[in-house]
Amino acid sequence: MASPYKVETAYRPDLGKEVQVVQIGKQRGKDIWVQINLQTNTLYGRKYLRNSAGELELAPVSIRERLYQLKTQGMGGKRANEAAKNWLSESNTSSFYQSQQQKLQALSRQLAKRRPDINLNLSGEDLSYLNLTQVFGGYHNLAQANLQGTNLSNANLTDIIMVEANLAKAIMNQTQLFNANLLMANLNEALLIGANLAKANLCDTNLVDSAMNNARLEDAYLNNSNLTNSNLTGANLTQASISGANLTNANLSMVDLSDATLAHANLQGTNFTKAKLIKAYLNDLTLREAIFDQADLTGANLKDTDVSNADLSNTILKELTIYNTNFAGASLNDSFTLRLPNEWDEDQLDGVLNHFNNQSSLLISLNSIDDRYQELKNKLALQLIHSLDQPDINLNHVTLPLLDILGKPSFTTNKEISNFVNKLMDNYLANPSTQLINTLKTHPALINIFLNHFSHHPDLMASAKFNSSFIQTILAARTQTGIDNVTTTMANKLYEKYLQLPEIKQQLEYEQIEGIFGDFAGKVDWSDSNAQNYLLLSPTKAGRTLVVAEHNLSKMLDPDLETKWNNIFVFQHGENLSSQQFSLDECFNQDFPLFSSHFTYSQHQATFNKLLETLNLDQQLNALFFQAQKSNTFATKLIDETSQQRLKEIFAHVLDLEHSYSLKNDNYNQIIKLYELTTSSERNKAEHLLSLSAVFTRYSSSAIFGTELDSPLMLRYYAYALMEKAHKLDPTLITENTFNDWKDRLLGCNNAFTCTAALYNQMIDYATEHCHDVLKKIQPSAWR
Incomplete structure (x- = not known):
């Protein structure tokens, strides 16, 4: 043993x-x-x-001692020397061992006489070197015992239960406490130097002013313990759990905290000098008052941690995980590198980089580093770029978050970063139907980034691929609330440059265009929102031009049931076309695809609104569901208990909650009737249901009624019910693997990644590929 x-x-x-x-x-x-x-x-x-x-x-x-032996034993010479050796081995050691046995026997007798309702009192006793497992195993334990000031040095207390015991000022140097249960015990000012506390339970324990130098605490549990002013110099805390602990002014110099968890701990004044925090979980902490001189944080996880004004100038900062980590004012050094996924998939891209969908991102953390460390910031940005810039990684859904940070002038002064940003820009803006305006409304900080891009690449403004994105950028800069005068002035000047480009100047030289454009003399007139100031070139039909007023353009890109779609001027090689010479459907779906989704949705918006009415939402919810269609994000959330219960009562009428959340036939028939699908093919019905499923998935996401960590369950279940019905109608529309994956995500099964913001993106990508025309009728234009 x-x-x-x-x-x-x-x-x-x-x-x-x-x-x-x-x-x-x-x-x-x-x-x-x-x-x-x-x-x-x-x-x-x-x-x-x-x-x-x-x-x-x-x-x-x-x-x-030798003379005493000779006298008492009557020996001399060689035999006396031999007797002297035997005297030490038999007398002194024997008496020490006998005293141990006597103490253990006395303890056993005391325990036998003790009443069960009386706590054991061994305060001040000398129990050093005793193998107390012989006495306190099984029925007898030291729970709630009074051991104040007791000497337990070198004693064996392996596996002993000491819950709520009073061990204040106890001496426990070199004591064996392996796997001991000290939950809520009082160890104030206790001496535990060199003690073995591996796997011990020290949760909610008072360790204030304790001495634990060189103690073994591997795999120990110290959650919510109070270690104020404690001394753990040289202790081994590998894989220990110290979440929520109070480490105020504690000395953890030269400790080994590799793989330890310190989430939510109080580190005010904590000394980590020369400590090993390799792969430690340092989540949701404030580090500014802690000392990390010569500490090693290689591989540490700093998610949700406030590093602002912390001094990490002499700390090893290799392969850090950062997310919602604030480095403002922190002193750093060039050892800083990032820990990134070995392989990026859709979920990792969204979770790590997309602060548009989530609370924060690695990018936000990177940007919080002071500009005095711009070279370091560029190094970290390039490390990320080298990880992402691979042919098999699709960055479509994180392009805007990447541009939001890496597109800032402080980063783009680096040529390699600038090239990456330009490539992202070109890929994103190259689609003439890109709904940039919705994004710029939700994230106005991007406006300057896009203005700068067009300013540095003026040839893009009039190109077939980029013209519509340029027009949306100018419109956002001029009409978005909260935009400063500097940005608006920059947009106005850039638009003046646009009007001087050869392609645009040629159009303005046509007499009929000049006669209605701007001030009626070929110049822009920003004083009147009804002036025909915007000139768009068709990306699909040569010579086709559209001129529209700012007010009307804004309505067309954010339509409602009152939007007028014919308040435009269409020209072909400078000739003003009458309404008989072109159709609105052809104009908006083919000639100017920027408006295609808006125009199509506006023609079917009333149908979707009627669908919401069939759900019998109460007046307040009905208003929220309508309002949420008009914005890419929504501030009101429906995750509190009251809201969840209201939604459950409402959706119980359309969902079979007892049989795998399937869609009730009455609601299915209502959908078919509303969209006039009675005689349609099963495929067409399935496409409508899949598109509706994507919309309700969005309603449940952090962008609308949910948060990053929670979402309205009934909306998830309804989205699943619609998808399930689509799958039953036409199993070929959604592959079996895709269906099972989305099912697990919506219902929260099999440890699936349940972020519906990311799932919505996947569903829209899939629907765009497999049922694009139907999706355009159902997906709100503000969500594109």
């Missing part, structure tokens, strides 16, 4: 070998050791002392 003592070795020249010895106390101010039998844990033999070289050697026998 394991020894309860700290075993050391000493060399016996008379035996020609090393022997095992343990410290048993002091004599005349000097530490003394005796031999130990590791099989039985019994002590025996001569005393040992530490010599000037630090080695343990046999202690000399005093003359007085």
Whole structure:
């Protein structure tokens, strides 16, 4: 069995070998050791002392002791010397062992007499070196015992239950406390130097002013414990759980906290000098008052941690995980590198980089680093770019978050970063139907980034691919609320440059266009929102031009049931076309695809509104569902208990909650009737249901009625019910693997990633590929 003592070795020249010895106390101010039998844990033999070289050697026998032996035993000469050796091994050690046994026997008798309702009182007792597992295992334990000031040094308390015990000022140096349960115990000012507390439960324990130098605390639990002013210098805390602990002014210098968890801990004044925090979980912490001089944070996780104004200038910062990490004012160094996924998939891209869908991102954390470390910021940005810039990684859904940060002038001064940003820009803006205006309304900080891009690449403004995106950028800069005068002035000047481009100047030279454009003399007139100031070039039909007023353009890109779609001027090679010479459907779906989704949705918006009415939402919810269609994000959330219960009562009428959340036939028939699908193919019906499923998935996401961590369950279940019905109608529309994946995400099964913001993106991508025309009728234009 394991020894309860700290075993050391000493060399016996008379035996020609090393022997095992343990410290048993002091004599005349000097530490003394005796031999130990590791099989039985019994002590025996001569005393040992530490010599000037630090080695343990046999202690000399005093003359007085030898004379006493000769006198009492009547021996002399050689036999007396032999007797002297035997006297030490048999008398001193035997008495020490006997005293241990006597104490254990006395404890056993005391426990036998103790009433069950009376807490054990061993305050101030000397229980050092005792194997207390012989007494306190099983029925008897030390729960709620009074052990204040008790000497338990070198004792064996392995696996002992000491819940709520009072161990204030107890002496427990070198004590074996492996797997002991000290939950809520009082260890105020206790001495635990060199103690073995591996796997011990120290949760909610008072360890204020305790000494735990060189203690073993591997895999120990110290959650919510109070370690204020404690000393853990040199302790081993690998894989320990210290979440929520109070470490105010604690000394953790030279500790090993590799793989330890310190989430939510109080680190005010904590000293981590030369500590190892390799792969430690340092989540949701404030580091500014802690000391990390020469500490090693390689691989540490700093998610949700406030590093602002912290001094990490002499700290190893390799392969850090950062997310919602604030580095404002922090002192850093060039060892800083990022820990990134080995392989990026859709969920990782959204979770790590998309602060448009989520609370924060790695990008936000990176941007919080002070500009005095711009070279370091560029290095980290390039590390990320090299990880992402791979042919098999689709960045479509994180392009805008990437541009939001890396498109800032402080980053784009770096040529390689600028090239990456330009490539992202070109890929994103190249689609003439890109709904940039909705994004710029939700994230106005992007406006300057796009204005700068067009300013540096003026040839793009009039190109077939980029013209519609340019027009949307100018419109947002001029009409978006909260935009400063500097941005508006920049947009106005850029539009003046646009009007001077050869392609645009040629159009303005046509008499009929000049006669209605702007101030009726070929110049822009920003003083009147009804002036025909916007000139768009068709990306699909050469010579086709559209001129429209700012007010009307805004309505067409954010339509409602009152939007007028014929308040436009269409020209072909400068000739103003009459309404008989072109159709609105062809104009908006083919000639100017920027308006296609808006125009199509506006023609079917009333149908979707009627669908919402069939759900019998109450007046307040009905208004919220309508309002949410008009914005890419929504502030009101429906995740509180009251809202969840209201939604459950409402959706119980359309969902079969007892049979796998399937769609009730009455609601299905209502949908078919509303969209006039009675005689349609099963495929067409399935496409409508899949598109509706995507819309309700969006309603449940963090963008609309949910948050990053929670969402309205009934909306998830309704989205699933619509998708399930679509799958039953036409199993070929959604592949089996895709259906099962989305089912797990919506219903929260099989540990699936349940972020519906990311799922919505996937569903829209899939629907765009497989049922694009139907999706255009159902997906709100503001969500594109």
